[in-house]
Amino acid sequence: MIPGARLILLGRQGAGKGTQCVRLSRQFVVPHISTGDMLRAAQREGSELGKMAKLVMDDGGLVGDEIMVGLIRERLGQSDAMGRGYILDGFPRTVPQAIALDEITTDLPIDVVIDVDVPREIVLNRLSARRVCRDCGTNYVSSGIERLPWICEVCGGDVVRRDDDTPEAIMHRLDLYDELTAPLIDFYQSTGRLCIIDGVASADEVSRRITAAVEEARQNRNR
Numbered sequence: 001m002i003p004g005a006r007l008i009l010l011g012r013q014g015a016g017k018g019t020q021c022v023r024l025s026r027q028f029v030v031p032h033i034s035t036g037d038m039l040r041a042a043q044r045e046g047s048e049l050g051k052m053a054k055l056v057m058d059d060g061g062l063v064g065d066e067i068m069v070g071l072i073r074e075r076l077g078q079s080d081a082m083g084r085g086y087i088l089d090g091f092p093r094t095v096p097q098a099i100a101l102d103e104i105t106t107d108l109p110i111d112v113v114i115d116v117d118v119p120r121e122i123v124l125n126r127l128s129a130r131r132v133c134r135d136c137g138t139n140y141v142s143s144g145i146e147r148l149p150w151i152c153e154v155c156g157g158d159v160v161r162r163d164d165d166t167p168e169a170i171m172h173r174l175d176l177y178d179e180l181t182a183p184l185i186d187f188y189q190s191t192g193r194l195c196i197i198d199g200v201a202s203a204d205e206v207s208r209r210i211t212a213a214v215e216e217a218r219q220n221r222n223r
């Protein structure tokens with residue numbers, strides 16, 4: 001039987017976290033829990049949370065810690081996550097979120113935190129060309145000359161630029177990453193749970209690096 005996993009992926013917007021999380025989720029047969037996807041789903045449902053989140057997200061800001069912690073507490077309490085584990089994408093994003101997560105996961109602690117490291121200049125270029133399927137979330141790269149409407153190869157949905165992939169919102173998100181999320185790297189490093197992966201490589205190569213890091217973390221723990 002394939003063992004499950006409890007992993008956190010950190011990395012700048014556009015570092016390729018989403019793609020890697022989908023692969024890891026298949027590899028370990030655990031849910032990919034993306035707080036960005038959860039908030040976008042809330043928007044599609046038109047819930048109060050969704051309406052509030054849209055205002056914050058379109059501007060590139062962060063939804064409040066208390067709301068996010070509540071969402072994650074509930075999600076990690078579901079049977080799939082309690083059983084096999086999960087891949088966390090987009091959470092924690094601040095030190096208070098990370099502290100709350102430690103408390104939520106005291107009984108079933110995370111295996112390892114992977115930081116997919118890609119410099120700011122490189123992600124800026126990637127993000128301005130990023131397009132995403134509105135329905136299934138598959139990512140695409142725009143060459144600037146595609147014929148519109150662009151239809152998703154996976155599910156037939158519309159491929160669009162995310163509302164928060166405007167230049168202003170991108171800059172704002174990257175600034176907030178440096179200010180609020182980058183401190184998590186020290187937070188996890190100081191407790192021996194961090195592994196930094198160089199994310200400037202092909203998606204397959206980055207996958208290999210992540211898999212090797214997860215295996216190593218497990219071996220260290222079992223020793």
Ligand code: ADP
Pocket residue numbers: 012013014035036037039056057060061062063064065068089090091092093097164173
């Ligand atoms: P990106 O990593 O490109 O910003 P995500 O899909 O992970 O994209 O998140 C989109 C937006 O959702 C964020 O810019 C933020 O407004 C909100 N969000 C997602 N996760 C969190 C979180 N843990 N805390 C606060 N806001 C969040």
Ligand code: ZN
Pocket residue numbers: 133134135136137138152153154155156157
């Ligand atoms: Zn699709």
